[in-house]
Amino acid sequence: MTQKHSSPQAVTDMQKRRRVGSAMLVGTTLEWYDFFLYGTAAALIFNKQFFPSLSPTAGTLAAFSTFAVGFVARPIGGLVFGHFGDRIGRRNTLIVSLLMMGIASTLIGVVPNYASIGVWAPVLLVLLRVVQGIGLGGEGAGATLMSMEHAPADKRNLYAGFPQMGTPAGLVLANVVFLSTNALMPSDAFDSWGWRIPFLLSGLLVVVGLAIRLRVEESPTFESVVSHRAVERFPLREAVRVGVGRMALTVGLMVANSAAAYVFMVFTLSYGTKHLDYNRTFLIACVSVAAVIWFATIPYWTGVADRSGRRTMFIGGSIALLVWCVAFLPLLDTGSNAVAAIAFLGMGLIVPVTHSVQGAIIADLFPASVRYSGTSLVLQVGAILGGGLAPIISSALVGESGGSAGVTVYLAIVCALSLVCAAFLFRTPTATPAEPAEAPTAV
Template identity: 85%
Template sequence: MFTRSSDKALSDQQARRRVASAMLVGTTLEWYDFFLYGTAAALIFNKQFFPSLSPAAGTLAAFSTFAVGFVARPLGGLVFGHFGDRVGRRNTLIVSLLMMGAASTLIGVVPNYGSIGVWAPVLLVLLRVVQGLGLGGEGAGATLMSMEHAPAGKRNLYAGFPQMGTPAGLVLANVVFLTTNAVMPSGAFDAWGWRIPFLLSAVLVVIGLVIRLHVEESPSFSRVVSHRAVERFPLREAMRVGVGRMALTLGVMIANSAVAYVFMVFTLSYGTEHLDYSRSFLIVCVSVAAVIWFATIPFWTRIADRSGRRSMFVGGSVALLIWCLVFLPMLGTGSAVITAAAFLGMGVIVPITHSVQGAIIADTFPAAVRYSGTSLILQVGAILGGGLAPIISSALVGESGGAAGVTAYLAVVCLLSLVCAVVLFARVPEPEPAAAAAAEGATV
C-alpha cells in the first residue's frame, strides 16, 4: 500500500518525465524546421531562388541564407533569455515554438524567383531570420527546463533530453524530405513538392504546443521568484562569471557544432555535386547516423552522471578530432561502403560531447541569470561553429576543387575546442552531481 510520501514521489517522478518528454518533443519539432531548411538549401534553393547563378555560386548563396538563421539566433537568445529569467522558462518556450512553426509554414508558400524575382530570396531570408529568433530562445530554455526539474544526481541525463531533439529533428526532416521526393513524379519535387515538408510544420507545431502547455514551470525559477531574486538585467549579471570562463566555455562547444553541420548539411551538396553520390543515398546515411546519435545520448549522459563529464568530454573531443581527419577522405574514396562507415562513425562520436555540452554551459551560471547566460554562449557558439561551417567548407572546395582544406579547417577547430576543454576543466572544479541541486537552491 502506498504512503503519502510514496504517492508524492511517484507524482514528482511522473511530472519530471512529462517535462523531459515535452522538451524532447518540442526541440525535435523546432530542429525539424531548422534542418529542413538546411536540407532544402543544400539541394533545392539554389535552383528555386538563385537560378541566374552558377551551380557553385547558387549553392553558396543558398548556404548564406542558411547562415542568416544562425546570425539571428543570438538576438533571439538574448531576447528570450531576458524574459526567460524574468517571467519564466515555460511561456518563452511556447512563444519560440510558435515563431518557428509559423516561419517554416510560410516558407512553404513563398513564390520562387521565377514568379516574383528578387523578392523571393528577400522573403526567404526574412523568414529564416524568424526561424533563427525562435530557435535562439529554444536551445537554452529547453535544456534549463529539463535540467532544473532533474532529481539529484541526474542533471546530465535530464539536460540531455533536449539535446536528443537535434538528431531527432534531423531524422524527421530527412525522412519527410526523402519520402516526399520518392513518391512524387520526376521533377515535380524540385518544382513544388519540396514545399510539402514545410507546410507539415503547421500540424507539428500544434502537437508541440498541446504537449508544452501541460508542463509546470521550472522549480529553479520558482525559487528565484519566491526569494524575490529576479534580476532586472539578467545578462549583465550573467557576465559577472568572467570573460575568461565564458570564452573558454564558448570555445568548448564550437568543434561539435562545426563538425556536425559539415556532416549533416555540407556533405549533401558536396557529395552530389563533386562525388556523384545520389541525393537519396546521402540523406539515408545522414539519417542513420542521426539515429545512432539520438540513441546513444542517454548512454553518455548516464556515464557523465555516474563518473563525471570531464574525462568523457575530453576523450570525446580527441575522438572528434581524429574522426574529422578521416571523414571527408573516406567520402572521397567513392566507395559507398566506406562512405556509409564514415557517417556511422560520426553518429557514434558526435554525441559524446554534444550530450553534455548543454549542462556544462548551464552550470556556468546561477539560476537567476542562467537563461540569459546560457543563450548567449549557445548562440554565439552556433554562429562560430555550425553557422559558418557550410559556407567556409563550400568556399574551400570551390577554391581548390577538393576537400583537403575542409579537413584542415575542421582539424583546427577541433584542436581549439580540445585545448579550451582541458583549460576550462583544469580551472573550474566539476560539481558533485548530488550536491548541485542543493547548492543551486542556496544561491538563488
C-alpha cells in the same frame, strides 16, 4: 527480503519529471525539424528555386548564406528570450519560441520562387529564416534549463540531455519527410513544388508540440528565484560577471562539435552530390542513420557523466572527434558507398559523446537567476562560430581548390581548438551555485 516502496509524492514527482523531459524532447525535435529541413533544402533545392541566375557554385554559396542567416539571428532570440526567461519564467517563453518557428517554417512553404516575383523571393526567404533563427535561439537554452531544473541532483546530465536528443531526432524527422515526399513524386515535380510539402507540414506539427508543452509546469528553480525575490532586472549584465575568460573557453569548447555536425549533416549533401556523384537519397539515408545512432546513444553518455563526471568523457570524446574529422572526408572521397556509410556511422557514434553534455556544461556556469540569459549567449555564439559558418567555409574551400583537403584542415584546427579549451575549462571548478541565494535582492 525488504521491498522498497515509493511514496505517492515521489511517484508524482517522477511523473512530472518524465512529462517535462518528454515535452522538452518533443518541442526541440519539432524546432530542429524546421531548422534542418531548411538546411536540406538549402543544400539541394534553394539554389535552383531562389538563385537561378547564379552559377551552380555561387548559387550553392548563396543558399548556404541564407542558411547561415538563421545562426546570425539565433543570438537575438537567445538574448530576448533569455531576458524574459529569467524575468518572467521559462515555460511561456518556450511556448512563444515554438510558435515562431512553426509559423515561419509554414510560410516558407508558400514563398513564391525567383521566377515568380524576382528578387523579393530570396528577400522573403531570408526574413522568414531570421524568424526561424530567433525562435530557435530562445528554444535551445530554455528547453535545457526546464529539463535540468526539474531533475534530481544525481541526474542533471541525463535530464539536460533530453533536449539535446531533439537535435538528431529533428534531423531524422526532416530527412524522412523530405525523402518520403521526394519518393512519392517525379524528381522534376519535387524540385519544382513538392519540396514545399514538408514545410507546410510544420503547421500541423507545431499544434502537436503546443498541446504537449502547455501541460508542463514552470521550473521549480525559477519559482525558487521568484520566492527569494532574486529576480534580476538586467540578467545578462549579471551573467557576464561569471567571467569573459570562462565564457570564451566554453564557446571554444563547443565549436568543434557544432562544426563537425553541420559538415556531415548539411555540407556533405551538396558536396557529395555535386562533386562525388553520390546519389542524393543515399546521402540523406546515411545522415539519417547516423542521426538515429546519435539520438540513441545520448542517454548512455549522459548517464556516464552523472556517474563518473564529465571531464574524462568529454576530453576523450574531443580527441575521438578530432581523429574522425581528419578521416571523414577522405573516406567520403573514395566514392565507395560502403566506405562512405562507415564515415557517416563514425560521426553518428562520436558526435554525441561531447554533444550530450554541452547544455549542462554551459548551464552550470551561471546561477539560477541569470542562467537563461547566460546560457543563451554562450550557446548561440558557439553555434554561429561552429555550425553557422561551417557549410559556407567548407563550400568556399572546395570551390577554391576543387577538393576536400582544405575542409579537413579546417575541421582539424577547430577540433584542436575545442580540445584545448576543454582541457583548460575543466581545470577549474564550476564557478556558480545551482540555486539562488537566500538573501533577497531588489527586483
